[in-house]
Amino acid sequence: MIRFLLNDRITEIESAASDLTVLEYLRDDKGLCGTKEGCASGDCGACTVSLVQLTKSDDALSYKSINSCVTFLSTLHGKQLITVEHLAVNEDLHPVQQAMVDYHASQCGFCTPGFVMSLFTFYHQNTETNHQNIESALSGNLCRCTGYRPIIDAAMHSCSHRTADQFDDRKQQTISQLVQLKDGTAGLKGLFVPRSAQELAQLLVEHPDARLFSGSTDLALETTQQLKDLPCLIDLKGIKELNQIGIEDNYLSIGAALPFSEIESLLLMHFAPLKELLWRFASVPIRNQASLGGNVANASPIGDMPPVLLALQAQIVTDNGNTQRMIAAADFFTGYRRTALQPNEWIRAIRLPLLTQNHILRAYKVSKRFEDDISAVCAVFCLRLNNHIIEAVNSGFGGVAATPVSAIELQSALLGLDWRLSSTKEKGAEVLRHAFEPIDDVRASAHYRKQIIENLWHRYWLETNNEESKIETRVIHYA
Numbered sequence: 001m002i003r004f005l006l007n008d009r010i011t012e013i014e015s016a017a018s019d020l021t022v023l024e025y026l027r028d029d030k031g032l033c034g035t036k037e038g039c040a041s042g043d044c045g046a047c048t049v050s051l052v053q054l055t056k057s058d059d060a061l062s063y064k065s066i067n068s069c070v071t072f073l074s075t076l077h078g079k080q081l082i083t084v085e086h087l088a089v090n091e092d093l094h095p096v097q098q099a100m101v102d103y104h105a106s107q108c109g110f111c112t113p114g115f116v117m118s119l120f121t122f123y124h125q126n127t128e129t130n131h132q133n134i135e136s137a138l139s140g141n142l143c144r145c146t147g148y149r150p151i152i153d154a155a156m157h158s159c160s161h162r163t164a165d166q167f168d169d170r171k172q173q174t175i176s177q178l179v180q181l182k183d184g185t186a187g188l189k190g191l192f193v194p195r196s197a198q199e200l201a202q203l204l205v206e207h208p209d210a211r212l213f214s215g216s217t218d219l220a221l222e223t224t225q226q227l228k229d230l231p232c233l234i235d236l237k238g239i240k241e242l243n244q245i246g247i248e249d250n251y252l253s254i255g256a257a258l259p260f261s262e263i264e265s266l267l268l269m270h271f272a273p274l275k276e277l278l279w280r281f282a283s284v285p286i287r288n289q290a291s292l293g294g295n296v297a298n299a300s301p302i303g304d305m306p307p308v309l310l311a312l313q314a315q316i317v318t319d320n321g322n323t324q325r326m327i328a329a330a331d332f333f334t335g336y337r338r339t340a341l342q343p344n345e346w347i348r349a350i351r352l353p354l355l356t357q358n359h360i361l362r363a364y365k366v367s368k369r370f371e372d373d374i375s376a377v378c379a380v381f382c383l384r385l386n387n388h389i390i391e392a393v394n395s396g397f398g399g400v401a402a403t404p405v406s407a408i409e410l411q412s413a414l415l416g417l418d419w420r421l422s423s424t425k426e427k428g429a430e431v432l433r434h435a436f437e438p439i440d441d442v443r444a445s446a447h448y449r450k451q452i453i454e455n456l457w458h459r460y461w462l463e464t465n466n467e468e469s470k471i472e473t474r475v476i477h478y479a
Contacts, residue, residue, distance in 0.1 A: 018190030045141030140283030201321025256293025310396030
């Protein structure tokens, strides 16, 4: 059974298809058609809803926007799902809705409910109302006819003048209801939600063909885009062992089921140069669900984080309930969409070695769109220097081979050289010029990819040798 609050009513789902998405449930089962289906892949934001859950102390509420089109029902258990139909009180619109009207922020209206729900979520977050934060909150929403200026104007007005709404008035009642709902076993026939590693291990023995997921932002595409049936699914979000994060033995250990939105602050505390890459990793609703473990397990050759793990010489911790293994990131990706995971084994955590002042890390992503787009090339470089002399060279690349890959030839070619010399840069460029044989596809040609790799290496050398050469990402705001 899945138990949750649908707007303000306790709702129980006892029977449903294992791969039914929240969007399909809302539209087909509940007749709540304000939530739209656009791309069915988490890219356009027409399906955005707000998911409210208890904080760890059980005395406050946390609001997050999610894409209902790539969310399975188990995600709802013990939480409150708020849809656009529930924002108004009688004939009085919610402040974000009223602002959308007052600032003429809607034309055809198809995308409007998604924008409203993203803004409603932002309205209930303790975040400063400024242009950058609003753009971030709306990063998962696309509009094809209104234009973004009136939408942003509506956001600035409504969220700069926050007043208590019906959800604030019901806060204590909602907390009490969610406290009651969070206990108990969750799941449906074919959709399992284990609470421990041992329970997961037993489920995999009983259901060896089950598909594992945490955020479902990738797996759900098999049913929404490829129209496959997923008859047996296991949701990993409730497993305590997969939700731990902290420093262990000079490593940052990140539980495989933790969403990016929950690991970002600690990750950037120790690896600040990853800021732009994480900012450009999908959109806010996707980062609220997608996990580092899932980004690694799907072994996509164009995933954003595997190149980082390769450049940092990270370790992948796997588990089967009895035995844990430590696998170097360089050995984890064995082929196209294939990993070193054995049957009945899962990723427990990812361990990132902490860097010293002698390390120089940079991560670069090149894509057609700046936000919410797949890499044409992702390049990550990490040097260890001693008085400007290279002691170690590590790298990671995405989009240039069938798997995320390193340029191991850089290590032998550059070891012992002075990083400040132009000849060192040229030697590295020569190695990279012949390191990969990327393919031509819709995102980029092979020639373009090879040229980009060299260009990013040149940029890395310039930025790390001369602070004045640092290239900062700038977003131009038009008044």
